Amino acid sequence: MASVPPRRLSIGNFRPRTFDEIIGQTTAIARLRKFLDGARNGLVVPPHMIFHGPPGVGKTSAARVFAREALGDRLERDFSEMNPWDDRSPNAIYRLFELSRTPPAGGAPFRIVHIDEAEALTPESQVSLRPALEREESYSVYILSVNELDRLAKPVQSRCVVLEFRPLEPQDMRLALSLALQRTPFQLDDTVLESIVERSQGVPREAIKHLLEEGGARHSVPQPRSSESSG
């Protein structure tokens, strides 16, 4: 029987799965929870949103948790992401608009589209996005993640609510790090953890990279004893 390689840790293992696992970002998360309550109460659709902040502080994580909470078992069908490496030509954006005009199946009120690094959309693609953001035309809630707000056209900005995502304070970073540590077999002493907090400058993605570097260099997978391996 082929042997199964041991499961290895990588940054993807630390993706928050619930709002509670997104550390810091309290203002943004509180507003997302309110929009969800509004959607659940049935009278309002969440607004289009811009998640603005530096890389690695939880924007994509929050977009995915929000979609999971809002759509539940419709997630697979009604949530889509457009990444920088996807086709983001004006034509591709126009196809999104066409989709937005079609009601979701089963009478669902809306679908959710997350566009990552939206500021990298060309000006032409940003123009093509505008009709999709017009509520009368659209059954989609758009989330645009950006590092630089100024690069988004003003008409796009003004059709969205802006949620700010910020670098974490040191005490929040300690919490994020201790939660991440619990998902590893590592034991790292406080001086190492404190140096990670310092080096990562409030960016959890950086902290997790350092955690894997420090822990991975100190720990190894227990090897089977030679009598067991020779069978």
Ligand SMILES: Nc1ncnc2c1ncn2[C@@H]1O[C@H](COP(=O)(O)OP(=O)(O)OP(=O)(O)O)[C@@H](O)[C@H]1O
């Ligand atoms: N606020 C946070 N709380 C807990 N973990 C976080 C947080 N922010 C980021 N992380 C960790 O960093 C990883 C990357 O975060 P994420 O992809 O959400 O960043 P981003 O803000 O979308 O970055 P980018 O601007 O580069 O797209 C997450 O999978 C998670 O492990």
Ligand SMILES: [Mg+2]
């Ligand atoms: Mg992202």
